Amino acid sequence: MRKGQSTIEFLGTSLMFIALLGSILMVASDSIPQFDDEVEEARMNMEIHSLTSQMLTQPGSTPSSSNWEQNPDDIQTFGLADKNGEVELSKIGALDDSANNPSTLNYTEFREVTEINNQYRMIFTWYPVVETYKTFTRSNPPSQILEPTVSEYQNSDNTVHYGTAFINGHEMKFVVTAHDGVYDTVYISENWNFGTSERAQRGQVVNIQGMDFTVTQFQNRVNDPGNMVIFSSQIKDFGAPQEQAATVVKLNRYAVLKDIESDDFPVKIEVLTW
């Protein structure tokens, strides 16, 4: 009988070879999911950026017009812009998740015209920024202003700020007061008679010309406190219901909302994709 080739060295080498193959397979299989995740995240970020940039820079079109919101059934390209960085309220208003309404663009139609791969949801929040840099001393207002009569107004600090803003077709008047040096209360009126105006503080909802707004922030920083009050109102929530997905990418875009019935104010567009 010939002496066998199965020496201790051969066995050791074989085991080493098996271990080598096994470790290669383990390393490869661990890296593939991570690589796949990176690629997916990159793709989602690029798509969301591309889609939202198109929304903010292009008006969209039908075969005959850029006013696709007048005839959404014929939409060829999608966009919300009037000019670069300015979006039209009429176009936002034409987005509607309800199915089969020829005067609106639903989510399915939106996906078809934009040819997007992922699911999307967009929340539009409008922020009227009211500048209240004019002032008077409480109890000594300009002749056209009738001060609020509520007791909280009488207890406010002496310096009162006021201003106007054109919202939903009407020039609204605002008075802002402070307590203990912090501006925290606003009174709203359609004219300069605040006698029946209720006070509103941060977080409260007020109705301005038929639309609900939340009192969001008062300017209390140096340069100059009291000179600004900011409201917010969610004007559209459009898209797929959010799912429990492995990766959700959120990108906020901002633009000026163009509405002939209001001054130019910022709008925030929260875009989620998965």
Place this chain on the structure above:
Amino acid sequence: MVKNRKGLSYSLEVIISALIIISFTYGIFQVPQGNDWGQYRSKIEAQDLTQTMHKSGIATSVISRGETGSLQTAITTVSDSGKEVSGSVTNIPIGDVEVGYNTVDSKQFTPALEEVSAVGGTCDGDLQDDIDTEQPILRTENLGVGGDNYDVRLYIADTESQFDESVDYNTIWVDNGTQCQFEADEGPYYLEDNFKWGDSNKTGYPRDYFQVKDITAGELTLYQSTLPTQIHKQMSEPLNSLRPEVEIDVIDIRDEEMNQDLFVFRNSDALNIIDGGERGDLEEYMRDNPVVMMMDMSESQFDSSNFMDDTGLHWIDIGFNGGYSGGPTDISFSNSDRSRNIETLLEGMEGDRSNIQLPPAGPITSNTSGTITDQNPAVEGAALLNTDLWSDQVNGMSSVSAAGDPQPNCGNRYEGNVNLPSGNYDIINTEVGAAGSCPTDAWAVNIDLPDVSSPGLGPYLQGERTTIDRRQYTIITNSGDASCDLGECVELRFSGNSNVEVVNYRESFEGFDGDRLALTGKKSSYNEDELELLGSLMFSMYDSEVVFEGRDDPTSISTNVIASVDNTTYMPYQLRLRWSQ
């Protein structure tokens, strides 16, 4: 034994090979670090927010009022997760500006004081009723400033005595002959306030302003502040809807430190003070801050000032042209950045330049452009320097051999000598032309300057220009004199800027490191438009930059906006923002 060693060696080879293969394999499957998509999205959001604030008009509206905090509030509120922003606004006058003015001995006053009750006066009782004071009320004696000129007394009281016995007199009222019936503009005034000491019924004397510098141990020290107050009034008016906050401070630089944003010297006496020991403090200040000098100077004052010598400004010894003797003259603006900036600010103040006549400090040039007079001064006057003296016309030149350079020539050449401020130079005037084309009647001048090889600087044809000793000349090869044959007469005509510089301006200096210096003359009185020009000059020299900080430290994400405040005039500004994550 040998077989065992062989087997072992084979095993070792395998082990080493396996390790090498594993290393390469690990490298191949190493997934590179992914992009920071969070920062990518933050950059997009920052750019959007910046443009939105600009396009909606919110940024310009609040910045024009200096409300950097309002801009921060708007951005933080509108953005998701309350982004904080820091930044700066440049190129428009917003925010706080403090202008310092120097005073000299002749403008400092210490009027004598007396106790009112001690001399049987009656105002003491009226004031005593209106204020709480335990100290006797004082008043100026009816002498000297205020007394001789206006017959108007100042009343001085210690209104803090019930709070702090250590506080000395601190309050002044001005009794314009109304028997202690004080109007709102007649008091009370406190330390560093500016008040008007005069009587509107006595029109023979100007209604001077004074700043209260000190009231100590019964002695009152006042610094005259008429011009600063007048300029301050114009600077405090809305400027193209902007509302900068301007304060003035009159100091004696021998006693107090210069720490204002901009400093003004308004008497030529100040040169003696600067050269007499305050030069070091002034240079220290000028390293980071601008200075304006308003003074009329004589040539001897200018030449004897080491500071003036080191600024690089140049006294033109030819003086002024015609009947002009250095007084106020009409003004205009040039194409330099500084000049355009002053002009824009003047328009923002709605100043009428046709109503402005200002004097230069002297026949002085800024001497910054490599030529002795500046083509684009900060503010130019209609009056002229006597630069004709720098020109020379040479008649009756001698005909000489046309051999030699310049070539080609037609064989006609004249030689002469031109007399310029830098010296006398031989010149030749040669008829030039290609063979067969002569006579051409085209002449070229060469000028024999030191360190220029023969035949000298040139050749220059009719109308060409050259610079000799920092003076720009136009060459006239045939001066047109009726007595001259063609080519026999040549003129070197000074063609640099002959207009006086009403405002000289320099950004670098020959003897020291400094920021900016403007020099202009001084009038005894100014109209409103002239004060607006002076105010524009102050704002221009200040070069405003307002910086604001957010509540979080900024990251590397930054955005810029170039916009403009566009009310009565187009006034661009730059907004730089740095964002927190």
